[in-house]
Amino acid sequence: MSETEPNIGYVIGGGLKASLQARLTVPAEKVQEGGFVIMETEEWLFYGLVTDIMLGATDPRFADEQSENRLPPQISRLLYQQALYTNLEVLPTLMLERGPDLGSPKYEAWRKEHPDGATPIPVKTIPPQHTPVRLASAGDIAEVFKGNFVIGYTREQGHPVQIDLERLVKRSSGIFGATGTGKSFLTRMVLAGLIHHSSTAVLIFDMHNEYGPDDIAADTGQKVLGLRGQLPQKVRMVGLGAGATIRGQQPDFTLELAESDIMPEDIEMLTRELNLRETTPATLSALVHCFGPTRWFAEFRQMTTNDYIEDDNGKKIPAPGSVQAWAAQNNVNELAAVGLRGKLERVFNLPYIVERPAADSLKKVIDSLESGMNIILSFGDHEADLDYLLVTNILTRKIRRLWEERTNQYRSHPQQHKEPRPLVIVIEEAHKLLNREMAGQTAFSAIAREMRKYGVTLLIIDQRPSQIYDEVMSQLGTRITGWLGDEEDIHAVLSGLAGRDALRGMLSRLQPKEEVLLLGWGVPTPIPVRTRRYNDEFWRALKGRDKVVTTNDLISRLGGDE
């Protein structure tokens, strides 16, 4: 461990449930909410988060009266030193066994029991009264936050905080924050880190064309570097529809969906978007029954409506090839079928759904992902919710099935099959796909719930976490959240975490920009950090690191810098 910080106070009471109380021996402004502190006893290091700072007085009158007006400055200063104080509320989060001294005879035996040294474990006991409290040093932070990617810095002292990206994507995770809190910059950095460092494949549904091409920041007007330009060997930018250009840039290839790719459930999922009736499933099922799962969409697309001919008797009957004729033949409610045909007009008109795509671009996407590439699917001009819902769902459904199959093959015959590459699907505006109504119908909630086994996880980016289905939220391992104003959003982000009450205050008092709270499974303890800046320097630092940096390297580097 590098240099230690001076003590700032000592433990005076509290408990595991109610947080610890510590008396501050330095001025209150030396400590901030969210500060990472260490309490050191003979055997353990206790790590905790400052969750509250409270002023106190031995007698309330000392605080009420402005004695400095009555007493000379040196006496009032002495009085305040003795009679007024500040208490910290510290949420204990982790503890680390210190082990015997290197030189002590017990060390050998201890080392045998702990071959990797001690690792921090969730706190199970508390330090006694009068245990000194100090702010964490860079070394302490590095000891706890072992990882390969610096996501930000502690707020007070600016010590780097690392996350383990491999661990982050082992379970689904989320990046949240109200609009304008720097969510997309943070996402760019996390994605850059993921693509650059980890072996995981990344599939990004880039609804607003933010991540692939270079962009101009909305508030500063400065150029924001895109992932495609910075990591050309690892990223493929895919446009939606033939001839698509993304911000004037030519994508690496384009994606078209075949009519045969559309399944009835893809349409059912659009119930709200297309305002479909409850008769829709029956009609769809009749269509599939009649034409088969691959042909139904094409056939239905070609049907005409309100097309009548006169029969031999001069009576008007539906023309062959019309919806009405098909409905009559197949005992389907005519009005329902006509209504559905009308409502699906928007889907039929989508230019990227074609009878026969020029190339099997869907396969190309999947092959790229399997071969070590990462895909940014830019929606280009197709920015409507309909496009987003339909395309993400179809693609994800296919990928999910494929990964499931391949994992099962690998598990049954590990010699003959390769283990599929772990995949992270990045979805923006996730509440559109994962809200209470949709969650059951889209492929995403299933991924969040159970696809961890098959190596597919989600990275959800959203500004309204309260709109996301609870069951999905509760499955999110790691949550990185910027400032949230809405009480319900805060509640949603913190669902299922220990110390919610303490964290809630911290979350609502985050700086609206460039500060995030790291929470959940992927980080050893919740901590607020000042995020890194996304700029040229970030890219230089990222690309400068060819090898994975170990904690020891980092500590020595920190020692050298200071």
Added chain:
Amino acid sequence: MSVEAIEIGRLLRGSTRGFVAGCRVSQLDVPAFGSLVRAPLQAGYQVFGLIYDMRIDDDGMVRQLAVTDEVPDYVVHDNRLNRNVPVELSVLAVGYELGGKISHMLPPRPPLCLDLIYLCSPQEICAFTNHGRFGYLRHLLQNKDVPLGELAAAHFQQTGAAQASCGKADWLTRATAELIVLLRDDYPTLMGVLGALSELNTEA
């Protein structure tokens, strides 16, 4: 014990917690309210105390003179010089020295009648007040008869000066802080004491 010990009177009556010394008016220009005094009893044993009251009682002669129309100066002078009733100095016992060791506890035995009482020199003041951690202040706080704030202010003023001459300029600050710690649960008393101590500061 210093060579030129300043004698300020003899003991009239005493107890473990304090004693009263009597002195002539001619001796009265030396001791002051708040001064640290000592009463040596035998070789190596002396009791320390703080003067917290001075009392000048009347006698029959003074009463008569007081109602006389004109009292000539020489009569006043003679009465003061040769009065029958001594000036009484009330002293609060705050510690003792036995075999060269200073203690801030109450003395094992009080001084006896007519024992000589001496004013402490700056060196003696420093030696006594530097001992331990201001333990003797508790005797001031426990005795309800002493005017705490005034006594503390007078004592701190004299001792602060003595300590400064001994090179401990921060004594006054430390002593004030200690007094605040001892009294911080008693707001009215503490504010009274600090009020008295502020007088000291404004004078300085």
